[in-house]
Amino acid sequence: MTIKEVISLRNFMIILCISMVLLLGQKAQRMSDKVNAVQEGSRLHAAGDLIGAEEKYREARENHSFSYKEEEIATQLEKLAPITAIRTGLDNVARYASSQALSGDFEGFMKSYDDLLQLKSQYMKPGGPYEAYYRKLSAASGLSEEWTTFFQHFKKQFLDTLAQNANGNDGGDDVKWKLLRIPDAFFGGSSAKQEQLNAAFRSHDTGQLKALAAAGSFGPLLESTLSMHKAYESHKYAAPWLKEQVENSGRIILKKDLEGKNISAFAEHAAAYRKFASSAGFKATQVLKYIDAQNAKLLKSAASKAKNGAYEDAIKLYTELYPLKDHSEDIAAVRLAWNIADPVRLLPGGGEQGRYNNVISGKGKYGAKVYVAATDSSGSLHYAVMNKDNAVSSFSMGVIPGFPSLHLVFFDEALEAATGEPVVVAEADSTDDNGRTLFTGYALQMQGISQLFSFSGDSYELQPDGSILVHNVGAGAGEGNAGQTAIYRKSGETYQFSEIVQAYPPIQASELELHPFQNVSIGCEIYLDNSGSAVAYADGRYILLQGYQGSITGPMLLSGQFQNDYGILQTETGEESVPVFVVTSAGSLSIVN
């Protein structure tokens, strides 16, 4: 026999036929099985063993070798449908549950448990027709032990998680609710459950909160407590330890703040606590009361500070207490009082030390509640005024002349009375003139500072007619006027040099005799006569001079007196009796008037 002959289609067909015969044998076997199953099923059913019958019928139905009494099987199984339902229900539930228990899927597991209970309630009605069968099937599947094991496993797992997280690690909160859902029976009764869970929850919660408190994170502590509280509320579970714990921790922390004089921390924490309490629905707890009391105390202290002039402290305290309440109004009042008490504060940056010098202030005048003027380090003049509405305006002016040697700044009441607004005068050493003082005057108006005058001299006086007399006026009043007493008159907004005080008021030479023993000055031409003495000629008349030094001729301004003295003078026309003018000083002829 060749290989070709062995492996031939014919032999292959033979093999196929043989296999078919074997399969047929198998089929015959299964057919007989089915017949037997149906017979058994009906026997058991008649004998009352519904479970066995259901099994057999099911077996028969699943035997698809051939159709045999299919309707009978169907009707019987229909009759026995509840048994099937019970069985499949139990099987499914058991299967799901075990897979969920393995994978740790608690949600699914609880759902399976619900399904089981549903199944039970449906079929395990006492006295119901299927109660016995349910019992049997349930016992047969060993469900109870399995479930118990599963629940125990979950319970242990959750309790462990809780215990683990009791030292402050995050998470583990949702575990509580899972524990809650585990039926009482598995704890040994509802009271036992409550006891156990309370203990576990309590230790977990307080542990976490304590850790937070120890770390000093008050905000997170309150947050955690609040969320826990809300969670308990939503699950309708009473957790009194939360309030206890948070009150304890709160009180400790607040006390510590106060002891450490950390007012702002206290206020923050207190405010947070109040917020927390209102969110959590805690009313009038110990800590809240404590907060209220302490807060009142602090406010009182602030008010008294303000009253006693410790404005800054008062403001500081109010500011620190901001979290609890916005004391802006109080602060504003304190500031106001402070400003009034220390007007330099009205100026920008007035609170800084050394920013302003030469501070002068006044109150209640010129429509202002408080006004203040000062110079700063660069020499600018600053002025601030608070009006009746407590509005503050401040202005500044450029550098005061002669600033480096500034030695006095003051309000000139007389000028103020005259102008109807505050006037600040600054005295400084005059640079150019020796010994003279540079006076610069500023009018402080509602809309700003304006320079009123600036002259140098020894002193000045306000005249009743509103002009200012300056004694020993400096060169600013014009060359040649130095040393005189000058009159400054207001022209526009400022005082301008008007004239030198006529210690020797100019008169016409022809009127000389009308002013005996009066200091007058006359403008005239000076000649030298034959004898070399100086003779003045003005207005067509000659005047003899006495005490005239120098031999300068030409136009001159002579100051002196006519003392009713006449002298003889040789003129072209002969001898004349001319008045004698006693000269005290002679100056160039300047345009006067």
Next chain:
Amino acid sequence: MSKKKPVTFRPFKAPRYSFDKLRICRRCGRYTALNEERCTKCGKASLVSVEHYASARAGRKMHTRLLLVLLLTLVSVYFGDSTLQMALCGAGGLLLTGLFYYTQRKVRQNENLRALEHLLAYNIGIIKEGLELNRQEAVSVLRENDVLAYEKLREIAILLRGDRVARQRVALLHGFQLRKDMDLEMEQLLLREFEPLLAEYIGEIAKVRRDLIKDRTLRYVQAYETQIRQMDKGIAILTGVAGAAVRMKRYALLHSRFIGRYVHELPKDRFLRLARLIEANPYEPWNGLDQTVAEIREFKYRWDPEFQ
């Protein structure tokens, strides 16, 4: 003329069908027309006749088909849903199987033939190869044993027609002394072309076995008459052939002209036979042969008592 040796051939019976002797090696598929025990190519003793081989194949095919029917029956029973279905399928199937079996038996012979036809038709190339190998084998023993070689070639010539093998046979036969009791062949040896050895052979055959000279031989001889006449013993050969031809009326009539050419040379007994033939059938179209014969009779055998 070389010396011819006396030989004895093994008995040779022309097979009824040319493929009767053709065998195939089951293992290597080589075809052979000779009688060896073992296949020369693969050395295994697995040579079977092609008929047998084809028959076996046909048989397998038929079995396969029958089994297919049986298989379908079984499958249908297996997939039957109710007992009734299964029973019907089974019964029907078995019935069909039976019918089929019966029919197969009836047509078995036919199938065998068809298988054989198929086998030969599709394997003609391989068969030719095999026969060629056979021929080479025969030629290879030629030197030592010309008798064996001739025998082999004779076997081969059943299938391998054509001048090549025939020529070789003729050449071999040339060396043999021919006797009446030997298995001799004539018509199978006729070549397409003229071959003097063949002509000589014909002459010898005409001497020892007249009955082998038939139509085709006569035609061959006539066709190459001229060349034969030029041969040494040409006339003798032709005379011999003519003498053989006169044994049947048909031949005498058909080849009357040819015979007429050599009637003068015919030996007495042949002539006598011819004369008797003509006498018996005077009205056949002898084409002048009868007259020639009459003349010769008059001339030579007037006085011979056998002719009266």
